[in-house]
Amino acid sequence: MNTPQIQEDEQTHIDAFNARISSGKTIEPKDWMPQKYRKQLLRMMSQHAHSEVVGMLPEGNWLTRAPSLMRKAVLLAKIQDEAGHGLYIYSGAETLGTDRAEMIDQLLTGKAKYASIFNYPTLNWADMGAVGWLVDGAAIVNQTALAKCSYGPYSRAMIRICKEENFHSKQGYQIMAHMMRGTKEQREMAQDAVNRFWWPVLMMFGPSDADSPNSDDLMKWKVKLYSNDDLRQRFIDRTVPQAEAIGVKIPDDKLKWNPTTRHYEFGEINFDELKSVITGNGPCNKLRMKQRNDAHKNGAWVREAAVAYAEKKSKA
């Protein structure tokens, strides 16, 4: 029912909401928020949480083959953090009124998306370096921006995550640096990893601003504070010197420093590839979904048993 009175109330709410956003205050779960804000946030947060959880798989692929006990411990701690971070973000997203089971159901049935990068395979040990250094490096750029976003629970989860993730890209870079100082085979592995991961990592920032359908609203509401292209540029600018320092080559002939803009120029990103990976046609989409679905299905009897026990005890 759309009576004039209700429309007027709605407008008062919207004005108050906008005023809150522009004064830099956070929006909290019980505050009034536009339906679209709630929906967009839920979409972003659940995608983010799914990405953390699916992101455990490509690294988990090398955990049992880590070449030293220290590397094994570090990698296990890192993957565990990803599970924890997925959990923090699910926890934040639940404040929007959708519970975790429902979000996970959307992931498992293919209705929800996750970061495209995790649909690429990890094929040699140096990939653990590349994933940590480049993938987590890109994620940090994104997450540092999100720590200032307008939704309180999301922002607080991001602050905690940024603090904890600090070591993730450092350990990845350390693996790369070691490999580049190592034997000929190790250098080849390292270069191979960077060759395969560089472009997909640049795609992680999403389509270029001109083609980013949700960006306008998200920026207006301070859910996103910087555009995809800005963040991508920031990542490239800080990563190229790191690559030079360890002697690994970035696979982009057009990459060069522009002293006027004080930014690196880079080659064209294949956004068709991004689109096809996001729509389910990347190298590992089917595998990742199968792995998640199997884990969920194989765990059902465990979750059920715990519920059954709790019910018996509460009746007793």
Add this chain to the structure above:
Amino acid sequence: METNIALYKYCVRIADTSLILAQRMCEWCGHGPVLEEDIAMSNMGLDLIGQARGFYSYAAKLEGKGRTEDDIAYFRNEREFLNRCLVEQPNTDFAYTMMRSFLHGCLSYLQFRTLVKSKDDTIAGLSEKALKEMTYHVRHASEWIIRLGDGTDVSHQKIKSALENLWQFTDELFEMDEVDQTLIKSGIACDLSLLRAEWDQMVNEVLAKAKLVRPTAGGYQSKGGFNGAHTEHLGHLLSEMQYLPRAYPDAIW
């Protein structure tokens, strides 16, 4: 038997047992029944890797040949591994994993609780940390065994099957030889036979709460894991775990 040789072997046995169990925990990473449990199993894996590293490093030092923890972990074959066979048993399902952690954890807890008072300061120090860790592992596994045992019919069947199939590796947890005898005399090691009654009590208590029947004595019991006699599973586990350093022996990771 010379004390240092015995002590080296004693440390490697503890380290191998922790490492092989950690490796099994690593296999769960990303595949747990629920996110919280994935995190819990990783925590236990991390504790166990930490224990292994501590005891390997001490073993390497005792040996005095300049080898590292990784040299010991990655460059021995299946007949040279000295872990108890229980921990190399595959994950099969979550019930097996919890039962394995529980049966091993109870003994490991009791062992470290005694070793805290070892006359060897390094062993005592390493044990102090490990004792806290194992206290938690036992609590966590016990809670799960109770819930699975007294949960649904399906979960009861699964945990019952895990108990019955893993029981054949429990006598072996208490096996000792001249390594232990040498070190017990000098107050360094602990006499596992003295822990049996308390282990029985811990196990019986949890099994009763889980409505599980303790398997009767008799039937096959494995022997000799701590001297390199293993089940078929260990070789596969090692070939996966050790492949990189073996394939590239000159590399530093």
Add this chain to the structure above:
Amino acid sequence: MSTKENWPAWEVFTQQKNGAPHEHAGNVHAPDAEMALLNARDVYGRRQEAINIWVVPSVAITASTPEDMGPFFDPGNDKMYRWPNYYKTPEGIKQI
């Protein structure tokens, strides 16, 4: 999605050091209180951030609403006498 396998949410409060108050850390899902406590320990204590943990079923928490904000909290505005610096101490007296 079946409800017989879904665990309820618990809010987790951690105390970071002796004498400090418990602060909200986030949530975990768990079938019962004991498991909620273990899960909270594993999730929110990975970096030794906690020395004590409370878990509370999320449904047990009642929160004030944004509409309550005025009536709940504004009335404190004019009660300056609740703050110690409202009171002037006579000269020469160091401590009351």
